[in-house]
Amino acid sequence: MQLNRDALLQAYRRMRTIREFEERLHIENRTGEIAGFTHLYAGQEAVAVGVCEHLTDKDWIASTHRGHGHCIAKGCDVGGMMKEIYGRADGLCKGKGGSMHIADLDKGMLGANAIVGGGPPIAVGAAIAAKLAGEGHVAVSFTGDGGSNQGTVLEALNMAAVLKVPKIFVFENNGYSEHTGAAYALAGQDLGRRVEGFGIPVFRADGFDFFSVYEAMRQALEIARNGGGPAAVYATCTRYFGHFEGDPQNYRAKGEVEKFREESDCLTGFRARVTEAGLIDAAALDAIDADVLAEIDTATVAAKSAAPPTAADVLTDVYISY
Amino acid sequence: MQLNRDALLQAYRRMRTIREFEERLHIENRTGEIAGFTHLYAGQEAVAVGVCEHLTDKDWIASTHRGHGHCIAKGCDVGGMMKEIYGRADGLCKGKGGSMHIADLDKGMLGANAIVGGGPPIAVGAAIAAKLAGEGHVAVSFTGDGGSNQGTVLEALNMAAVLKVPKIFVFENNGYSEHTGAAYALAGQDLGRRVEGFGIPVFRADGFDFFSVYEAMRQALEIARNGGGPAAVYATCTRYFGHFEGDPQNYRAKGEVEKFREESDCLTGFRARVTEAGLIDAAALDAIDADVLAEIDTATVAAKSAAPPTAADVLTDVYISY
Amino acid sequence: MPVITLREALNEALHLEMARDPRVIVLGEDVSGGAGGTSGQRDAAGGIFGVTKGLIHKFGDGRVIDTPISESCIIGAANGAALAGLRPVAELMFADFVGVAMDQIFNQAAKFRYMFGGKARTPLVIRMSFGAGMNCAAQHSQTIYPFMTAVPGLKVVVPSNPYDAKGLLLTAIRDDDPVVFFEHKALYSRKGEVPDGDYMIPFGEAALVREGEHATIVALGRMVPFAEKALDKLNAEGITCDLIDPRTTSPLDEETILESVSNTGRLIVVDESPPRCSVASDIAAIVAQKGFRDLKAPIEIVTAPHTPVPFARELERAYVPGPAQIEAAVRKVLADG
Amino acid sequence: MPVITLREALNEALHLEMARDPRVIVLGEDVSGGAGGTSGQRDAAGGIFGVTKGLIHKFGDGRVIDTPISESCIIGAANGAALAGLRPVAELMFADFVGVAMDQIFNQAAKFRYMFGGKARTPLVIRMSFGAGMNCAAQHSQTIYPFMTAVPGLKVVVPSNPYDAKGLLLTAIRDDDPVVFFEHKALYSRKGEVPDGDYMIPFGEAALVREGEHATIVALGRMVPFAEKALDKLNAEGITCDLIDPRTTSPLDEETILESVSNTGRLIVVDESPPRCSVASDIAAIVAQKGFRDLKAPIEIVTAPHTPVPFARELERAYVPGPAQIEAAVRKVLADG
């Protein structure tokens, strides 16, 4: 672990921000004000943050339908995101994209993606650009256990390896794709072994543990940033909420989520680890918690009262020129 | 090896038939009479025949753009095939399909396929039907080294394993996809390991040796026919002609093909093996050679002089009813 | 007659036909749901829109097949199963997902019979939800049926009400050609009278939803109830129109459309798709060729704009053609000559 | 001016633009060829149709990238590279392969800018060979451009001659929006005068290939030389027509078409696609809306039939619309009023 105090505080803040963002959305969803699909990332924060804390704005990530966590970890503006999810004119995508299409190219964020498996090929392309530029930047894609069965993802594994581009594949096995268990849909079960079949080194991580993910990502980056071609991080984790908001999760055993929340929560684990090691005192973390809570509240209140787009906006942003 | 004399003779005849068919087409192609793309299978006969000698008309196969060998091995009528390649009205597909779309459902032949990676998902479906029927039949797909990088093929591996259907994946690594070497395009190099990553058992075979392929297929079938789900046969081989007719093969080292022809030819090898073991005498094989030569000549002559379809035929066979 | 939703009507059709014909199978992502889950409960989904609810308990997981997220292989497997003698009903969840399954639809299923010289039989139904109206944004809201209508070898069904949906789905499953069946997600809860038993609605026969004299409106899917709304308003002023719902875009009932235009002399085509190479332009072109002499005014086309589908409520409302635009189009063709 | 083939014209454009702009990369299957081969010879293909010949020797394998057979990932990678600041030119070899790459084209490339609220720039060209005429059968002969024309966010180019091909490809690569570039495989060897240097042809500006008075013919791709043949024959009888080649179907130069129809009063649209939801029907529909009062006769549409593309020579000849059908259509609109 090579993280100084500031880095630790920042990682914690980011994980907490994701958590509060999602918990708040979960509550707000019940008001009926939020339109469309919302897939919450709560529970998986250690993965997004453990990965993205290694990256700068010049590194690229390609996300999924469950993208809020990746966006926040990559530095997207939380206020702009909240407004986007509320479909507001000054949302991060002017209300045109919504939860499933949040993107911020200036932050190296190539977009959430409502097509499962859409991201990894796109990240291969960003990695081609990074390789050509030769400045040591990388591209990262996130994929779930379900997405790992999509042909596009498997093509991307092969192509990244063939082209030896600086690309990290992050796999987040949260046990479910929609209402179906990975125990059923993921043949071979060990996704890491599948990836190794393409000649790509895999670094396994405990997706509940920030430090485990951070270390796996470090090792993967050592390969990718040094001309060794792609590498993968394989993290097992869980999601706290349903597949989308409204999912009763009747495919999960009673108490499953509660048990994870109690025993494996990434924030609780992080807090215990850094306080017990005497690196940071609880008060500093409490302060962050309070701060984040306020920030999310501000963002939510602002989003609710922000102006919607106007009908004329439908017609803009299709082409640069036509 | 559990093959009796008749079975051996039949296997030899089938391999020889494929060889003569393709050698003849290679010659005839120069006349300019044959339209469209023709991809010849010569050199790989041991794979198609080693696999298909295990199958009946009730087992299914899904083939590729390089399909003549699979068709013949599965029992398609050689005369009808030749006419199809010449685009004749009484070709196997009435001249509507041509070389890349030969099919014969009565023989369990689900079609050549001009889309690389088109076949394996289709064979998964035939395997679903076989499983539901419960009569012990299987479905087989053929895929090249190049095709193994197509997402559809990788999806089929996973889905077949998830559904535990009686499906055999046959991979033919002939070293090239078009003008590109597998040494470049196939990440991880060991395709077998890639397949194992999906939890599918792989039986490796020498694709120049009928007996090796036959044995690998036997083992794969033992799994698939007994409810064990899919299995794979991975054969390495070579093609004697260019990717398509007209390809100068300047990506291959001088003498590469000649060396294979001399040292590893499947027909020569088969002949040596069965005659040296005293199972069959050379004269019996010579008689088959002569027979096949005559058969192919007859088929070619008949195809050349057969009637083409008429313009009105364009409009039929689109729907069963419309 | 029982009044049920379009969702329930489709579900009834599936139950009926799976019970009647053991060759019918259903496959797709979460068509039952719960496989590999820790609760052990199957039918946890019954399809994301609930259309396949209950099937797994009646017909088992040999015939109601949950698949991984692998759309190319879902459709490919349906193709292979159809060639091998089954009658698969594959679910694509969102029509927008055709992008990762298109080859198996348009190059394989649609072409087997032709490429194989008339030997193949591909009795396959591909069901997919489509359309805007639920704020699902650009990748979950498209109409897609224009792509399918363009493809020789496919049949294309776009029901607008529960009665048609059930009868058309039964026809689709019994049809020996590949059928792409489009279900508007904003119509799943639309209610209507639906008989309990078995009945079929033939393909290529349009429904004359309303009769009138001043113009002909052709509308599809959700545009049908929108056109009815527009007509309610216009009727009050004495303006009446034929309202034609083609129900299938391939085959298309050209006759009914042309006959109506020969009576009214005016045509408005309403399609939720963007305008270019749409079913609206297709029908307009057919009438411009074959019904030209009957036309008294320019054809009017009411479609979405040439833009992706936006997310925000205000934007999506502006995007989807609605009763107001239909009404305006009718007024325009009437004013126009 | 040098006389070269359409293939050479495209190759020149690629050489010019790659030399001028280091952000331009080329990727696809066998765009150079020979990678991993035993002879060590690169550029063993230079593209299956030779369009990318010689690029690897000048620009190296960092910018001329041979890929595995993974079309989704080829287009996806081109998308990502474009978002990350490069200007990729991806080759799809045969347009029919869109089936395994469609999502990255129509859901991703086409929609990034809109979904991301105007922030994305996707300067991407996807080149693909298309069309019948070489007996490549059902899965290697389709036109495909109607699908792409239907998609908001894409620009669609269909050149008919070497001069246009070079100028349009240079424009395409320099354009900041995603462009799908269709190359008719039966036109690769078509020759014509092509200036050596750099020139651009703007999108959305049709070419008036012939001028005439009796009717307007709009034709695309290989249908343009076929229409010229038909006109050669008709001219001998004193029948003259405007022949318009839109060159790009999206954006479409409606103005030139409508203006011509306002002069001639008659329209024939020629498209190698099957008829339904085609570019032919699209253009016909536009004129039926916006040029209706100018029309003296029903619009005629000349297309392939509603069937897959057949293999045998005799069948394919019957399938592809040719000069004879175009001639007949002109005679028909003239006879018709």
Ligand SMILES: Cc1ncc(C[n+]2csc(CCOP(=O)(O)OP(=O)(O)O)c2C)c(N)n1
């Ligand atoms: C191509 C495609 N198929 C199906 C879907 C519907 N869908 C959205 S998310 C999802 C499950 C994804 O599972 P996983 O990859 O494990 O991610 P998670 O939801 O667990 O984060 C599915 C099937 C889709 N959006 N795109």
Ligand SMILES: Cc1ncc(C[n+]2csc(CCOP(=O)(O)OP(=O)(O)O)c2C)c(N)n1
């Ligand atoms: C989807 C698709 N992409 C590309 C092609 C063009 N193509 C035809 S065969 C071929 C190479 C196939 O290589 P491999 O799978 O090794 O089979 P082989 O030719 O060696 O038998 C390619 C790229 C195609 N037909 N379909």
Ligand SMILES: [Mg+2]
């Ligand atoms: Mg998951």
Ligand SMILES: [Mg+2]
């Ligand atoms: Mg090969």
